[in-house]
Structure formats: C-alpha cells, structure tokens
Amino acid sequence: DIVMTQSPDSLAVSLGERATFNCKSSQSVLYRSTNKNSLAWFQQKPGQPPKLLIYWASTRESGVPDRFSGSGSGTDFTLTISSLQAEDVAVYYCQQYYTTPYTFGQGTKLEIK
Amino acid sequence: EVQLVESGGGLVQPGGSLRLSCEASGFTFSTYAMSWVRRAPGKGLEWVSEISASGGSTYSSDSVKGRFTISRDNSENTLYLQMNSLRAEDTAVYYCAKVGATFDYWGQGTLVTVSS
Numbered sequence: 001d002i003v004m005t006q007s008p009d010s011l012a013v014s015l016g017e018r019a020t021f022n023c024k025s026s027q028s029v030l031y032r033s034t035n036k037n038s039l040a041w042f043q044q045k046p047g048q049p050p051k052l053l054i055y056w057a058s059t060r061e062s063g064v065p066d067r068f069s070g071s072g073s074g075t076d077f078t079l080t081i082s083s084l085q086a087e088d089v090a091v092y093y094c095q096q097y098y099t100t101p102y103t104f105g106q107g108t109k110l111e112i113k
Numbered sequence: 114e115v116q117l118v119e120s121g122g123g124l125v126q127p128g129g130s131l132r133l134s135c136e137a138s139g140f141t142f143s144t145y146a147m148s149w150v151r152r153a154p155g156k157g158l159e160w161v162s163e164i165s166a167s168g169g170s171t172y173s174s175d176s177v178k179g180r181f182t183i184s185r186d187n188s189e190n191t192l193y194l195q196m197n198s199l200r201a202e203d204t205a206v207y208y209c210a211k212v213g214a215t216f217d218y219w220g221q222g223t224l225v226t227v228s229s
Contacts, residue, residue, distance in 0.1 A: 040215045042158075049208050049219035050150075050158065056214060093158055097215040101174045102148075102160040 002026050002096050006105035012113040019081040021108050023094035028074045031098070038098035041070055041079045044107075045090045053092075054079065086112065115139040115218040117209050122223030129199050129227070135192040135209030135220055143167075143187040146212040149194050150219075151205035159205075162194065163212065177203075199227045 003026040037057035042050040054070035121133040149161040162173040162183040210216035
C-alpha cells in the first residue's frame, strides 16, 4: 500500500498569512504516460463531508477560491493557502488515487493564531 | 446539482449486518464509478470500496474484504454497501462519493455504530 504522510499534524496561522501543508507518499504517484500526479487535497470542517480542493496535484476544483494552490510531483506535494481566511479552519487531507487501496494522509488541523 | 444521500446506518451488535444505501441525483449515475469512504471517531479518512460505472468491477480495502460487498442499481440511481460480520472497529461515519478524477462529490454521511 502507498503510505501518505502529512506534516505538520497541526498548524496555527494568523489571518491574512500563508499556510503551507506538506504531503509525502511512500512511492511515486506520477503517471509517466500522462505526466500527471494522482494526488488530491481535501478540506473537512466539523460535521461536514470532505470537500475536494485540488486534484492532479495542482488543478483547482471548480468553485474553490484561488488562494488555494497545489504543487509538487513524484512523492512530495504541497498545499498552500496564500492568505488565510477565518472560514479556512478545518482539517486538510492529501490522498493518492494512483492505485488501490486509495490512501489518505493522517490530516493536518489548521487553526487561527 | 449533484446530490448524494446516504441512509441505513445505525446501532448494530458485533457480528451483525447492515446495508447502507446512497441515492444519487443531478448527474448521469450510470456513467461514473462510485466509492464508499469512512471516518472513524477521532481518526482520519479511510477508503472502503469502489465499484465501476457498469458494476462489473469492484475493489475493496483489505480491512473489509470478504465482509463488505459494494453494489449498485443503475436503474434506481442507487449505490449500496452490504456490511456483514461487523466489528467494533467498523464504527464510523460512512460517506458515498462520486468518482471523477477522484472523489469529487460526497454525501453527508451515515453513522454506523458497532457495539453491544
């Protein structure tokens, strides 16, 4: 199984500042034939289902604010919130869909400093 | 608008069975793979099972293989998860999810509690 490891486990950032989440996979999730990384980021707020933010490592889902961006390739990935808003408080998960079993990172909890 | 509505959760004793349902609307159900994902209390997300658009192919995590069966009825736009031999560690909120590139739409979830 591909193990997804996120860092840090929790993050406290001031409003308007940048938040950076890291995700590392135990093996590459890059499809060389398409040059696409099968890596997604989700946001989950209490009492709500997860919401897809980013897929193919850097493609923003429709309706997601442009302050959210994804980057990385192979085994190392980053989600960045360029200017933190109060409504961004949530747990953020990375997920690989390169192969089954699809696996998620353990999550990073984002709080306001 | 895509809508996914789960039902069928509840309290069940260890060793018991439950069948979850997920009614889909707002998209052409028969052309998309569908998955079940769960979140246990205080834990992260865990993929459970996936079924192809036609229903001809299914995939499951090792933790549920042989106990859970995913199926679908494309004429009724409904996804199912038959859960047998339930264990305490199966206690979780179960979400159904539409599969685009990955899980692009999710239901609100249904809670399954396995306890005596």
